[in-house]
Amino acid sequence: MVGNSDTADGIRDFTITENIKDGDDSKWKPTTAIPDSILRLPAPLSFFRILRFLKTQKRTGWLDRGVSATTAESISDHMYRMAVMAMLAPAEENLDSRKCAIIALVHDLAEAVVGDLTPDDPVGPDEKHRRERITMEYLADQIRPLNSAAADELYTCYMEYENSATPEARFVKDLDKFEFLLQTTEYQFDVLNGVEDKSVELSDFMAARSKIKHPLVKQWLSQLEDERKVMFTANST
Amino acid sequence: MVGNSDTADGIRDFTITENIKDGDDSKWKPTTAIPDSILRLPAPLSFFRILRFLKTQKRTGWLDRGVSATTAESISDHMYRMAVMAMLAPAEENLDSRKCAIIALVHDLAEAVVGDLTPDDPVGPDEKHRRERITMEYLADQIRPLNSAAADELYTCYMEYENSATPEARFVKDLDKFEFLLQTTEYQFDVLNGVEDKSVELSDFMAARSKIKHPLVKQWLSQLEDERKVMFTANST
Numbered sequence: 466m467v468g469n470s471d472t473a474d475g476i477r478d479f480t481i482t483e484n485i486k487d488g489d490d491s492k493w494k495p496t497t498a499i500p501d502s503i504l505r506l507p508a509p510l511s512f513f514r515i516l517r518f519l520k521t522q523k524r525t526g527w528l529d530r531g532v533s534a535t536t537a538e539s540i541s542d543h544m545y546r547m548a549v550m551a552m553l554a555p556a557e558e559n560l561d562s563r564k565c566a567i568i569a570l571v572h573d574l575a576e577a578v579v580g581d582l583t584p585d586d587p588v589g590p591d592e593k594h595r596r597e598r599i600t601m602e603y604l605a606d607q608i609r610p611l612n613s614a615a616a617d618e619l620y621t622c623y624m625e626y627e628n629s630a631t632p633e634a635r636f637v638k639d640l641d642k643f644e645f646l647l648q649t650t651e652y653q654f655d656v657l658n659g660v661e662d663k664s665v666e667l668s669d670f671m672a673a674r675s676k677i678k679h680p681l682v683k684q685w686l687s688q689l690e691d692e693r694k695v696m697f698t699a700n701s702t
Numbered sequence: 703m704v705g706n707s708d709t710a711d712g713i714r715d716f717t718i719t720e721n722i723k724d725g726d727d728s729k730w731k732p733t734t735a736i737p738d739s740i741l742r743l744p745a746p747l748s749f750f751r752i753l754r755f756l757k758t759q760k761r762t763g764w765l766d767r768g769v770s771a772t773t774a775e776s777i778s779d780h781m782y783r784m785a786v787m788a789m790l791a792p793a794e795e796n797l798d799s800r801k802c803a804i805i806a807l808v809h810d811l812a813e814a815v816v817g818d819l820t821p822d823d824p825v826g827p828d829e830k831h832r833r834e835r836i837t838m839e840y841l842a843d844q845i846r847p848l849n850s851a852a853a854d855e856l857y858t859c860y861m862e863y864e865n866s867a868t869p870e871a872r873f874v875k876d877l878d879k880f881e882f883l884l885q886t887t888e889y890q891f892d893v894l895n896g897v898e899d900k901s902v903e904l905s906d907f908m909a910a911r912s913k914i915k916h917p918l919v920k921q922w923l924s925q926l927e928d929e930r931k932v933m934f935t936a937n938s939t
Binding site: 506507509510513514516517519520521534535536538539541542544545546548549550552553554555556562563564566567570571574608611612614615618619647648651685688689692 | 743744746747750751753754756757758771772773775776778779781782783785786787789790791792793799800801803804807808811845848849851852855856884885888922925926929
């Protein structure tokens with residue numbers, strides 16, 4: 466398959482499954498996953514239209530557990546809150562908070578094309594990272610003739626994150642987990658409050674709490690744990 | 703009314719209408735619009751939980767025109783794409799692209815508390831801006847004891863945007879309009895492609911095209927106009 470159908474080009478008209486089926490792993494390319502109706506556009510319009518898939522794709526983890534499609538957050542919803550959290554990066558540790566925000570904005574950007582793959586998907590972690598990396602290369606290459614500094618920022622911040630290469634990247638890695646734990650908790654509260662269906666079971670997601678390393682993000686997690694105790698104790702009778 | 707119900711605290715359990723009804727305009731305060739279940743939390747957890755309302759609130763303009771609640775973008779979806787667009791701010795004009803991204807991230811942040819008011823709402827523009835400004839003051843005050851630089855960044859970047867006070871703020875104002883025009887076009891394409899209902903009529907939203915001033919954003923608009931011609935001509939037979 467080269468390219469995708471022009472129908473419904475605003476909505477992701479290809480599925481992760483189709484990408485996986487698409488020959489063997491090593492043949493996957495961004496241009497096979499991006500609809501023809503976008504591939505034929507000039508940059509940066511093509512890039513901006515690809516970004517829409519971050520709005521239209523809800524995060525897989527929630528959908529797989531039965532969170533309703535209307536309330537399940539989008540990939541960009543997740544990156545947005547992380548980016549605002551990143552503004553609180555502590556300057557006294559010489560963390561550049563604006564750079565942290567940019568890393569948060571780009572860290573999952575490749576999912577616009579690759580999809581939000583989870584450990585349950587047949588695509589392994591190495592192939593997932595390969596797809597994301599070549600997608601970011603592709604997007605940076607689209608932007609480079611127009612604005613080489615922006616292309617470098619896009620790709621460099623992504624690679625810093627992937628390689629945990631800088632203190633900023635490592636801080637944002639913790640924000641990724643903390644934002645996920647907070648959103649997990651909020652859906653659990655929604656279940657308590659009867660807003661989400663009782664069948665939505667997310668407690669195993671909280672295992673990510675042990676992976677948070679930065680002292681400040683640990684403090685935030687401690688506030689969240691306190692609130693979890695309050696809410697779950699109040700609702701356990 | 704002081705505070706809001708604790709039920710369904712993850713979801714906005716108050717409506718713009720309730721806020722409007724809530725005594726006369728001049729009495730509106732952020733603390734009357736934020737649920738009690740969040741007001742009692744310590745910062746920054748309270749701030750992070752407030753940010754969720756940017757995910758759960760879909761942009762009013764789309765809902766009012768019948769875009770389905772599942773595909774209507776959230777407020778944070780809109781700010782996310784603007785912030786990535788802001789990375790393309792031209793350095794040769796001495797625009798600081800990272801600062802532009804931060805301005806994009808905060809420019810509608812107050813809507814988490816105030817709601818996404820439109821010209822059709824009975825709240826006038828002056829009162830709307832007053833509510834947004836005191837909300838940003840409130841949020842910055844919550845953050846200040848923890849991180850005064852972050853509090854200043856939050857409030858200063860918001861005020862710069864509100865007052866069109868810097869070249870960065872003026873650039874981001876154009877991004878706000880362009881992102882809206884692009885999203886309008888994408889929903890119109892969805893209608894053409896049968897993904898959104900034919901009753902969704904957005905053509906008057908395109909009037910915002912005349913307000914874009916920055917030459918680079920005008921170039922992007924020109925690409926969008928070309929693509930609109932292609933799509934609407936192909937579908938007019």
